[in-house]
Amino acid sequence: xxxxxxxxxxxxxxxxxxxxxxxxxxxxxxxxxxxxxxxxxxxxxxxxxxxxxxxxxxxxxxxxxxxxxxxxxxxxxxxxxxxxxxxxxxxxxxxxxxxxxxxxxxxxxxxxxxxxxxxxxxxxxxxxxxxxxxxxxxxxxxxxxxxxxxxxxxxxxxxxxxxxxxxxxxxxxxxxxxxxxxxxxxxxxxxxxxxxxxxxxxxxxxxxxxxxxxxxxxxxxxxxxxxxxxxxxxxxxxxxxxxxxxxxxxxxxxxxxxxxxxxxxxxxxxxxxxxxxxxxxxxxxxxxxxxx
Amino acid sequence: xxxxxxxxxxxxxxxxxxxxxxxxxxxxxxxxxxxxxxxxxxxxxxxxxxxxxxxxxxxxxxxxxxxxxxxxxxxxxxxxxxxxxxxxxxxxxxxxxxxxxxxxxxxxxxxxxxxxxxxxxxxxxxxxxxxxxxxxxxxxxxxxxxxxxxxxxxxxxxxxxxxxxxxxxxxxxxxxxxxxxxxxxxxxxxxxxxxxxxxxxxxxxxxxxxxxxxxxxxxxxxxxxxxxxxxxxxxxxxxxxxxxxxxxxxxxxxxxxxxxxxxxxxxxxxxxxxxxxxxxxxxxxxxxxxxx
Numbered sequence: 047x048x049x050x051x052x053x054x055x056x057x058x059x060x061x062x063x064x065x066x067x068x069x070x071x072x073x074x075x076x077x078x079x080x081x082x083x084x085x086x087x088x089x090x091x092x093x094x095x096x097x098x099x100x101x102x103x104x105x106x107x108x109x110x111x112x113x114x115x116x117x118x119x120x121x122x123x124x125x126x127x128x129x130x131x132x133x134x135x136x137x138x139x140x141x142x143x144x145x146x147x148x149x150x151x152x153x154x155x156x157x158x159x160x161x162x163x164x165x166x167x168x169x170x171x172x173x174x175x176x177x178x179x180x181x182x183x184x185x186x187x188x189x190x191x192x193x194x195x196x197x198x199x200x201x202x203x204x205x206x207x208x209x210x211x212x213x214x215x216x217x218x219x220x221x222x223x224x225x226x227x228x229x230x231x232x233x234x235x236x237x238x239x240x241x242x243x244x245x246x247x248x249x250x251x252x253x254x255x256x257x258x259x260x261x262x263x264x265x266x267x268x269x270x271x272x273x274x275x276x277x278x279x280x281x282x283x284x285x286x287x288x289x290x291x292x293x294x295x296x297x298x299x300x301x302x303x304x305x306x307x308x309x310x311x312x313x314x315x316x317x318x319x320x321x322x323x324x325x326x327x328x329x330x331x332x333x334x335x336x337x338x
Numbered sequence: 339x340x341x342x343x344x345x346x347x348x349x350x351x352x353x354x355x356x357x358x359x360x361x362x363x364x365x366x367x368x369x370x371x372x373x374x375x376x377x378x379x380x381x382x383x384x385x386x387x388x389x390x391x392x393x394x395x396x397x398x399x400x401x402x403x404x405x406x407x408x409x410x411x412x413x414x415x416x417x418x419x420x421x422x423x424x425x426x427x428x429x430x431x432x433x434x435x436x437x438x439x440x441x442x443x444x445x446x447x448x449x450x451x452x453x454x455x456x457x458x459x460x461x462x463x464x465x466x467x468x469x470x471x472x473x474x475x476x477x478x479x480x481x482x483x484x485x486x487x488x489x490x491x492x493x494x495x496x497x498x499x500x501x502x503x504x505x506x507x508x509x510x511x512x513x514x515x516x517x518x519x520x521x522x523x524x525x526x527x528x529x530x531x532x533x534x535x536x537x538x539x540x541x542x543x544x545x546x547x548x549x550x551x552x553x554x555x556x557x558x559x560x561x562x563x564x565x566x567x568x569x570x571x572x573x574x575x576x577x578x579x580x581x582x583x584x585x586x587x588x589x590x591x592x593x594x595x596x597x598x599x600x601x602x603x604x605x606x607x608x609x610x611x612x613x614x615x616x617x618x619x620x621x622x623x624x625x626x627x628x629x630x
Contacts, residue, residue, distance in 0.1 A: 159539055162552040191550060207544035208513070215507045221500070249449055250579030251543045252499035252572065256482060260454040280544065287542030
């Protein structure tokens, strides 16, 4: 089978054998923000036309390619949801040459107050995890960080925190950005942990942010350490917002994995890194649940 | 006497009689970000040269004019501080024609954990209040909102929240900004109060911000109401960060005063608007404490 993880700014394709082994992989900078609606089949063939010529198995696509701004909108499946629910909600698209592709839907849920939340792309990574038999949780850091609760193979609920986006905004614009050095430095672990500590003090995030400024003003925080202090402050606020239960899997690339492992350790949240290629494994597992 | 409230982007001057009555006032768009260091005396004479020619009383200047980026840095006076402490820390500058001006210092304090905080300009407004005999508090909304505690005429401590700046960043850049209508609408009180309510739910600010997006996505928040929902969410988080005691004075212009009065009422914080012209009254009172 062929699986594609097609996001706003990235394209990752996997060719996967019948046993689930990844035979080949390909990455490209052709996110959906770069593509006009009509060009999806062409863009797909341009990247993996040679695979499609020799592999007649299912083609699954996940990520923002299934959003309103993507190839075709695949409506959110509602939580609680398992692999079968997701497979039932796959959305068919014509990928040319008489073949059909399947777009993976995102997931939606509502919290105790009825406030909706959504994910798109992360659900495929989640189902690539070996979920524990009973209760478990996962954290998927990023622009919009996801905290996920699962139970007996179902995604029960989740909550999104805008940590990455707020970090980017504060690093680029305004008072704090003006104090940060332009170049990214080595990871300053002490400053990061000071930020984690600051996130637990009274006053709330809007107050704590001003502390980045005043610490610099009084030379109590080095310029090179300010970015990691801010990172620790925001990640601390994010993680303290959720009631963690049991073992937590962290699904992240190298850089964020280091920070979130450190932060979970510091906050006393038992956490471990998830194996890599969760997206490829999720796409493969979904292909085994295809109906008809 | 002549008092000038000279901020980053604004210039407000008051000519005040010996009884404290404001005889004349003048505003100009010539904040300190528009002025080169050497041009301060000229800029001052250009705006109020006619007053200086006829009024030989003290000239006091407050606000960012006393910052490192201003005319001359007037080092922060430390809390607790009263009018005498502030008068003792005034910083003299040559305003030309053989006359001296007095720059009002900002205030600094440290919280229970030793984290520093600062204000510059707001201290002058504070001392323009009729402070209660015992304990009292004030909130000074804005780009960097100040929560102030005073006791027997002294400013005891304060805390800054970056509410206004974070609101501006989120309204201009990123995911939430993309959903807001360009034009500002009428004040949507219901949406504002929904935002206040959302600020008290579990999950923290970084999670609540994503709720602005999902409510729009599911059509549970009107586009025209999203800005005031966001405003209520941020002001709610700001006000919940402080332990309020006793009667709270709100020192703000019309637009923010409406929002903070509403928010305090909604959150059960007993609050009242401070009289206008607090800055002018603070400058006048300081001039009465001038030494030598």
